[in-house]
Amino acid sequence: MEEPKETQVAAEAAAGPARKIYPIVKYGDPILEKQTALVKDFDAKLEELVEDMFASMYAAQGVGLAAPQIGLGVRLAVVDVTSGKNPEARIILANPEVIHFEGEKREEEGCLSIPGFRGYVVRPQFVTVKAQNAKGESFEIRGEDLLARAFCHEIDHLHGILFIQHLSMLKRDLIKRKIKKLRKQGEW
DSSP, X not given: OBOOGGGOOOHHHXXXXXXXXXXXXXXXXXXXXXXXXXXXXXXXXXXXXXXXXHHHHHXXXXXXXXXXXXXXXXXXXXXXXXXTSOGGGOEEEEEEEEEEEEOOEEEEXXXXXXXXXXXXXXXXXXXXXXXXXXXXXXXXXXXXXXXXXXXXXXXXHHTTOOGGGGSOHHHHHHHHHHHHHHXXXXXX
């Protein structure tokens, strides 16, 4: 998920030690619209991937990043709505599922895989997510407002759903046409 404009910070400040920065997969790549496979191996390789995902997310100025957005078809996402300002706010979601939601909030949303496009999406105001951390330990976490939105947005990615699918058909078609035009011009 693309972070709101007012919370953007320099990627260098948030990224920490040198990590692999993955390029973000853009809309049109089939991996973004596919279901992902469960994370089964909770090992050092997964922990390394998680750190690289955080670094990639910070470099792209995002507040959430799902594995399909870096070309991997696994049920893994990272979220940090503080943009790296608070290391304790980093959340790893392996095999996540929303187990409870309440309320409704309509807010503007963007996506690192659909850069330059935003739209108003209705999401739950509160969500409870059940997931596993990088060591495979199960946990539940409750999110409100931006954190709840980020959880829903990233979990949608793991099901092959993009935020534009929550927009009106008219708005979605307008975005798709603009992207098609950008692609023809070699700018996408």
